[in-house]
Amino acid sequence: MTRIWNEAGFQSDDPWVIETEETKAGNNEKPILPLATFLEKAEAGETNLGVLILPADNVRALAPYLDRIALVAVSFPAFNDGRSFSHASLLRERLGFEGEIRAVGDVLIDPIPLMLRCGISSFAVTNATALKRLEEGKLPGIDNHYQPTARASTDAKSYSWRRVS
Template sequence: MTKIWKEGGFVNDDPWVVETEGVKAGSNEKAILGLDAFLEQAAGGASGLGVLIAPADDVTRLAPHLDRIALVALAFPAFNDGRAFSHASLLRSRLGFEGEVRAVGDVLIDQIPLMLRCGIDSFAVTNATAIKRLSEGRLPGIANHYQPTAKPSTDAKSYSWRRVS
């Protein structure tokens, strides 16, 4: 079972569905398309779309279409594949995307604070431990940050405020 989580808690009735050959969005749902299918739809003028970015995709291909995107889903196929962290950072910091960025796939509780710092703001969680900890409000914290981030730290003693680039 997949549950959608944001910093405010779990979301009920999320309309987004990652489309595959076997799964299509229904009448009350919104489709998240693969990059090539999305670019084809966007070239035709469609807007309010969702796009799935796989680890090997070039996220900069979205640049001319950012105004048409409602949601970018970043695929985390395995806990040790961190390319989607870079995609999130590029979307927020360099491309200036302000819409929803969602982590999908192998979303683990230990990675969520880092995903939030990179600009990911919603999570499709299937891991039972992560769902349990999030429902209990037990999100792990990170005491110090040395790198710039898409989401600045609220802690004045943190190092994330030193630079924005």
């Protein structure tokens, strides 16, 4: 079972469905479209769309259509494939996307704090351990980071090069 989590907790009424050949969005649901399908619909002028970005996709293709996107789902097909961290960072830092970015696929508990730092704002979680830890409010992580991030530092005394300005 997939549950949607963000920093406010688990969401009970999420309307988004990743469309595939077998799965289509029904009534009161919104489709998350593959990149090629999204680009066709966006070019035709449709708005309020969801798009699925796979690790090998070119996230920069979304640049002309950012005002038409309601949700970007970045795919983590395996725990050892981190290309979607880069997609989220590009969307936030270089393209200026302010909407919802959702991690989908193999979402485990340990990388969630790092995903948040890259600008991912919601998570489609199926892993039993991750679900349990999120229900308990237990996120792993460390307090000190050396790299800049899409998310501003809350520590005003930290080094300026560690914060987003």
